[in-house]
Amino acid sequence: MKILVTGGNGQLGMSLRRVAAGVIPSVASVSSGDSLGLWPRNDKENVIPSEASVSHEFIFADITSGPDTVKLDITDREAVMAFVKERGIEAIVNCAAYTNVDKAESDYETAELLNATAVGYLAEAMKAVGGLLVHISTDYVFGKEPYNTPCKEDQKGTPTGVYGLTKLHGEQAIAASGCRAVIIRTAWLYSEYGRNFVKTMLQLTAERPLLKVVFDQVGTPTYAGDLAEAIVKYVLSDEILSALRPRNDKKGVIPSERSEASVSQIEIFHYSNEGVCSWYDFAKMIAEYAGHTSCDIQPCHSEEFPSPVHRPAYSVLDKSKIKETFGLKIPYWTESLRKCIKNLEA
Numbered sequence: 055m056k057i058l059v060t061g062g063n064g065q066l067g068m069s070l071r072r073v074a075a076g077v078i079p080s081v082a083s084v085s086s087g088d089s090l091g092l093w094p095r096n097d098k099e100n101v102i103p104s105e106a107s108v109s110h111e112f113i114f115a116d117i118t119s120g121p122d123t124v125k126l127d128i129t130d131r132e133a134v135m136a137f138v139k140e141r142g143i144e145a146i147v148n149c150a151a152y153t154n155v156d157k158a159e160s161d162y163e164t165a166e167l168l169n170a171t172a173v174g175y176l177a178e179a180m181k182a183v184g185g186l187l188v189h190i191s192t193d194y195v196f197g198k199e200p201y202n203t204p205c206k207e208d209q210k211g212t213p214t215g216v217y218g219l220t221k222l223h224g225e226q227a228i229a230a231s232g233c234r235a236v237i238i239r240t241a242w243l244y245s246e247y248g249r250n251f252v253k254t255m256l257q258l259t260a261e262r263p264l265l266k267v268v269f270d271q272v273g274t275p276t277y278a279g280d281l282a283e284a285i286v287k288y289v290l291s292d293e294i295l296s297a298l299r300p301r302n303d304k305k306g307v308i309p310s311e312r313s314e315a316s317v318s319q320i321e322i323f324h325y326s327n328e329g330v331c332s333w334y335d336f337a338k339m340i341a342e343y344a345g346h347t348s349c350d351i352q353p354c355h356s357e358e359f360p361s362p363v364h365r366p367a368y369s370v371l372d373k374s375k376i377k378e379t380f381g382l383k384i385p386y387w388t389e390s391l392r393k394c395i396k397n398l399e400a
């Protein structure tokens with residue numbers, strides 16, 4: 055199975071490389087795709103399990119090429135369509151995005167192009183070859199409504215800013231395309247790679263005697279390594295990918311029994327680490343694990359930090375569905391934070 059990872063140089067893209075490199079192709083720990091409902095019952099019955107195992111070949115692409123990265127600008131529709139066709143891509147994991155939440159407020163067109171229009175191109179390309187699009191979205195599609203319980207997948211999107219709005223448009227572009235897709239909304243992503251809150255706090259708490267961090271925005275951090283593992287080992291499990299193969303490619307499937315209706319299936323899942331915290335709590339734990347005891351970290355209100363964007367006060371994601379569907383156990387946020395900091399210190 056050839057899987058294209060777009061945005062391969064970003065935080066999640068880099069984490070996926072690490073997980074993919076250490077993964078043995080046939081991961082049997084998935085509970086099965088049955089509960090996903092991604093294909094009709096007749097189809098499932100015609101998949102021969104022993105022949106369903108496939109090897110994964112990951113191709114990492116980004117706007118900038120590198121030794122292990124192919125150049126692919128996902129805003130270039132023709133380039134995306136040609137790439138998928140010529141390379142025989144059967145699934146895409148889209149990690150490319152306009153992720154600068156503040157800057158997006160004054161750059162709507164670019165954010166919309168990357169977070170929505172280009173996502174539509176990826177969906178169109180997957181639809182054309184009968185492939186699967188795994189798209190990463192965000193907790194920031196929620197927030198305008200004053201929630202106080204974790205957000206579920208079927209809750210109405212209520213973004214507070216341009217970033218969340220354009221990401222919501224990306225989800226809608228996938229729905230409009232009719233391709234088979236898994237959308238994973240995640241939150242507060244950090245990793246050993248690129249720029250993120252953990253790395254910024256590690257630096258600031260080492261340098262400054264006093265730091266104020268907002269305590270009126272509540273959510274859940276996500277270690278990109280955990281999300282990458284969930285994608286590679288569960289969402290991209292052999293069982294699910296083989297069941298999603300184009301019809302004439304798939305051994306054990308009787309073509310005449312497959313219905314066109316099965317081609318337009320989309321599942322949305324929420325994934326973050328377990329638990330809930332404010333950015334203040336997050337910063338406190340970062341400093342504690344790093345041993346940065348000389349910095350006095352104090353809680354403050356969002357108004358104290360003028361920002362062009364109003365961020366959600368509460369965007370905790372309910373992860374029941376992904377856990378139940380895949381039999382997935384998600385680490386508590388402090389455990390994963392400790393792991394990431396250890397890796398950064400190594």
Ligand SMILES: NC(=O)c1ccc[n+]([C@@H]2O[C@H](COP(=O)([O-])OP(=O)(O)OC[C@H]3O[C@@H](n4cnc5c(N)ncnc54)[C@H](OP(=O)(O)O)[C@@H]3O)[C@@H](O)[C@H]2O)c1
Binds near residue numbers: 152168
């Ligand atoms: N970061 C978070 O806190 C967070 C929270 C919730 C959800 N998410 C979602 O999670 C996903 C992964 O986030 P991340 O933090 O890993 O993002 P990231 O580190 O910003 O990586 C995005 C990658 O996409 C690349 N890119 C930009 N324009 C492109 C184009 N036209 N074609 C192809 N690639 C392009 C970027 O390259 P350049 O750097 O050169 O522009 C970068 O390498 C995104 O969908 C994001 O919306 C992130």
